[in-house]
Amino acid sequence: MSVLAQFAVNGIVTGSVYALIALGFALIFTASRVFHFAHGGVYTLSAFAGYTVLVTLELGIVAAFLAAIVTAALIGVLINMLLYEPMKAGGVSPFVALISSFGVLIIITHMTAMVWGSNPVVLSRGGKTTVYRFGAIYTTDAQMLIIGFTVILAVALWIFFRHMRLGIAIRAMGNDSELAEVVGMPAKRLRNISFIVGSGLVGISAMLIGLNVGIIDFNMGNEIILMATVAMIIGGLGNVGAAAGGGFVLGMIQNIAIWKIESKWQMALSFAILIIVLLFKPNGLFGEKRPATGL
């Protein structure tokens, strides 16, 4: 029984990790309708920016987080301004932007490898890891931090999108950009804000996750962006709370499945769940009623 409880706790930690990435990914999707796969590249790059400040320059943990956030926000908003916005202005559908974003992901990933090398590097803030023990269940301070941060962020974003003018405006714009502009919303600026916030969040996530795992490499963003995609779709599109929920569900399923299925099948299992959800519950587990397949 305690083994299962430990798996469940691990599931919550993994789920938080997916949820963290999915939150920014979903925020950007809500505003721009683009599946911004380059988000995975922004995640990788910001982790290495933080690593350079923390380990190479030894400027401390606060400066490292700031560097990661600023790098991520800057790269994210630049991708939007230089690529997605001109495409949108030219009447190109977000679907083409999706394909383009694969290209950006490849560029960032391999440029990171060129600059920092293709071997993993150790990301550590020094000092000891505190391990907490609840009965037979173990967890670390870094893990508690991830879970806490995810929950606070998910709730904050949910309130932002439900009850605050700016959040509601972003959702409205995601639904119909033209109409939003007609009624006088600064659509372009709202999208830029979404990219800054969504990417800034992934900067924080990259540091939290990097410190928890202890090593980072140039490929780290590729798998996690796939998992964020799965999380966002099984949760429900166009809703950040649902995306976070999807992340938790995915993390729990993966870790509880370890009980019966070898961990090497995690990736296949996750995508099998994705396909089943796409086919039988296209609005996601927590999504609103809207035909997700015909956006």
Add this chain to the structure above:
Amino acid sequence: MEYFIYIGTLIAIYATLTISLNLLVGYTGLISIAQAAIYGVGAYTTALLALNFTNDLLISFVCAAVVGVFVSLIIALPSLRLTNEYFLIATMGFQAIIFSLFMNLEITGGASGLYGIPHPTLFGHTIRAGWEKLLVALALAVICYASALRITNAPFGRLLRAVREDQTAVASLGKSVFRVKLAIFVFSAVFASAAGTIYVYSLTALDPVAFHLDESIFIITLVIVGGTGSLNGSILAAALLILLPETFKFMAIPEAIAPEVRQVLYGALLVFFTRFRRQGLIGEYRDVLK
């Protein structure tokens, strides 16, 4: 000389793959990123067949195609119920699942792949020399090109383009959009898996990394760079993008980062063409990617 023969074989394989995917992307508007998985299914079928039963080239082609078609049906039947982004993401899911099977099953040799595969035989003659394999690869590319040309110029080709432009109109004329899509998906899979056969016999080994999601995105890049809906464009793109990184050897690019430079170049081309030249190098239809 061996080196040029090898590059030539590679170009022929990628030309076949690109044309097969262009039938989906360019002509029918189905952006699938599972092509590398189907290519891999053909390759594994061929390798396992050659290691355990027979290395007869024609039997290999037939078996690879049959298994490739079977797997393509498993991918297509559910995925084709979805449109646009969701179709792409579903095929990406199948790509990931099939790659995971390649990497983790015992029979597929796991991460180290399969090696020591015998040379193929054709009518009792063993095809051992590089140039003979190049001829086989070229023959497949030519057959693929000719059948794609035939199919796209036939009434069925018009039907494909009609599906791409306006599915409702096609349905209103009493044609089944789903059946048209399924037919072209399966047809495309025949050539993708045959390309896998050529890959295995030209290397006499098989590495699962060659069938990763990145490879599917690379094939999409080739289709877009060449021009969606342009068969000649597909051949041109395959030749250019395979040759281009080879010129690095003559430039002052350190060997250690050459693979990274190549990837960055491919990524940059994908971004450039989707942003500035959606009709590709010699494509006509700008509207496929709209």
